[in-house]
Amino acid sequence: MIINMESIKNTLQEKGIKPTYVRLNILDYLERNRFHPTAEAIFKSLEKKVPTLSRTSVYNTLNIFKEKGLLNPLFITGSEVHFDRNTAPHHHFFCKKCKKIIDLDIKCAYFKEGEVEGHKITELHGYFKGICKDCLKKGSK
Amino acid sequence: MIINMESIKNTLQEKGIKPTYVRLNILDYLERNRFHPTAEAIFKSLEKKVPTLSRTSVYNTLNIFKEKGLLNPLFITGSEVHFDRNTAPHHHFFCKKCKKIIDLDIKCAYFKEGEVEGHKITELHGYFKGICKDCLKKGSK
DNA sequence: TTCCATATTTATAATCATTACAATTATATA
DNA sequence: TATATAATTGTAATGATTATAAATATGGAA
DSSP states (O other), X not given: OOSOHHHHHHHHHHTTOOOOHHXXXXXXXXXXXXXXXXXXXXXXXXXXXXXXXXXXXXXXXXXHHHHTTSOEEEOOSSSSOEEESOOSOOEEEEETTTOOEEEEOOOOXXXXXXXXXXXXXXXXXXXXXXXXXXXXXXXXX | OOSOHHXXXXXXXXXXXXXXXXXXXXXXXXXXXXSOOBHHHHHHHHTXXXXXXXXXXXXXXXXXXXXXTSOEEEOOSXXXXXXXXXXSXXXXXXXXXXXXXXXXXOOOTXXXXXXXXXXXXXXXXXXXXXXXXXXXXXXXX
């Protein structure tokens, strides 16, 4: 069930994206599922609600969202791309056990600098890999 | 021409990897070409010298090197994997114009910590994207 | 040295994520 | 309502990587 369809619609229109049924549903999904899903995960989750949905539409839509700055792609696992609705600069933690990608709330000294060693920065990407808090609790060695 | 084949051989043997002709050449290539080449780039560069070389062998060898800690894979572009012979923790800069991946000599506050927000860190990955120093000089806007 | 077991390399096919393309469908406006 | 345009779809193509099985090389044992 879509709760805040109006705000989803506004978000699209503010970015100059026509708010179609497919796009509304994909953005809505990303808004409420902040675990950085893959294109395939989005497709699988929405195909019940949007039965005519195609993988191609998911990929197309995600590419449009990316170009318009509505999301950032994450290259962390080396296989599938994960999508992050949070476009503010932040870091991630990838758990090798449960495979979750967790947002981190840490400060990076270079976040605001705009340059490093003479190179002009436009994007920041930082992630750690290891065992997450939950998996540590569950007694993984 | 291979200059320090003996040290290359020692490196492999120290890691418990049998020093074959293919492996010696791939490691030698990585040692002298520190621009983080892809599997394809390595294959193309070596196929003259090692005419029977196959792509499969390059991939196999790189996977062995990765498992034994001789290199780290870099997931930066989202398409091909780049390989970094420098396994010490360091950051990278990816130039969107010339596509080069440049090593950075900056300190990260979390490099030695071992944990962040309760999660146990085993790997650190940091990279910036933008326009590199050289491309800025050449007058890219 | 010769034989044999094992490891390495190769060629080919398969896989997986993603993109290209063309046909179909929906939408908006005259 | 007709028509132009945009969005969506299904299918095929692509590109990087892996799986598989055959061929080759290697290192001892006899």
